[in-house]
Amino acid sequence: MQAPAKASGLPGVKYVIAIASGKGGVGKSTTTANLALALMAEGQNVGVLDADIYGPSQGMMLGIPSGTRPQPIGENAMKPVSIHGLQAMSISLLIDENTPMVWRGPMASGALQQLITQTQWENLDYLLIDMPPGTGDIQLTLSQKIAVDGAVVVTTPQDIALLDAKKGIEMFNKVNIPVLGVVENMSTHICSACGHEEHVFGAGGGQRIARDYDTELLGSLPLTMEICQQADSGTPTVAAEPESAVSLIYRDVAKKLMAKVQSQADGVSKIPQINIVED
Template sequence: MNEIKHIIAVASGKGGVGKSTTAVNLALALQARGADVGLLDADIYGPSQQLMLGVAEGERPEQQGGQFLLPIKAQGLKTMSMGYLVTEKTPMVWRGPMAGGALAQMLEQTLWGPLDYLIIDMPPGTGDVQLTLSQKATLAGAVIVTTPQDIALLDAQKGIEMFRKVDVPILGVVENMALHVCSNCGHQEHIFGEHGGERIAAEYGVPLLGSLPLDRRIREQTDAGNPTVIADPESPVTALYLQMAEKLMAALDSAGNGAVRQFPEIKISDD
């Protein structure tokens, strides 16, 4: 774990705001800028990165020494997910501490090797998994994903406040689904409201890393296992992800090291 330079949590106060899509495209954008990047899918109950990265169902990480897991390489990223360890139809009927323990094991017992950035796709909310990560690892910071609508902004505020309480810096806000452009006539419409990301970023004194459009192709590409940064590298949307990556790299270079503290060994049984 000492070989990971920066750990970045991509989080949201609620589900359905495009957090996982943002996490995978941000990881790929950092890679496109020459960085060695890992991606940990920390959504224990609803892992999605396996599908988004096009990893075949049934592919399992190799073991080493009977204790450690080798990350699965996908789209050039070193990745780990609960989706690699269970089938698609296996529900994770676990209480919070068990989910936190699973996250700790995937983080510590994966042989990541040298990484410039480890992106962690967090589950929505402010529960056990978030607290486990913030208490056990020294995060370089968190990126909060929201949509412009007021309900999403309320939950985003809770996410920001949670990270502030555990002394994790907020690296910025990503406003997703900010604008819809009609594919037939080009009419632009703010379906979920305007400038919500700007308002919450200004309120907390953090940067607005970017505003992403509501674009069907983003959904289609990630569902097909070929995220936008890979599928359409010359598109305006990819340019937005690359700008976000550049802002993060600049912020972290000026902030210093975000290395990991070692976890204690955590064992889960049915007793």
């Protein structure tokens, strides 16, 4: 049985979470893929929508075979692709993978709107939306077209990444999307030869930005070759090594995220209702 449609107009979807970053190259898409798998490992039905119209990467990261196309449903709908137990949709499934998206903002926004409205998700507890970096048209389209339950902002400890992450948080605040927390990638590097741990990009940045914006540091991921290689090979870490230390960090982030979303939902449901009656 399908979950009821929300005000967002997305039947079959219970909660919508945007995974965002202020700049590219901080591991946002890798975080999205692994967090989706971590939520699934916690017993949730999960979907991934790749909203990075100009640089879609979820198809490759999730190992969707080249040339795979979503199954059409009727004239104006399509079924998401099933992979690793997830439901997935990306613009990369509708075009040749080598075709660049040479589109102006309104065209990209229109493509995202079609992906949102024409994909028929089935009984999802969580839909994770892999956002493009920055604070542009796609972000505004998303906030206007569907009711997003919250956002996770991905950053690295570098000052320039933190500066852009702050802009991302400010953007979500302006469009009334709650920021559920921050994920800090490349937090430390552990030498594979001697085991020495070093903060090569600085320390404490994710914690500071979380404190400054009254949110939570959901987790810190190390800089490791395995995370990159596994994502590039189409089997993200949580699927490739579900019991590894890194996978357990993603699982912990997933548990915190679920608790925050549920707490937020409970808070909304507990708002007292005022009934006006005539004496």
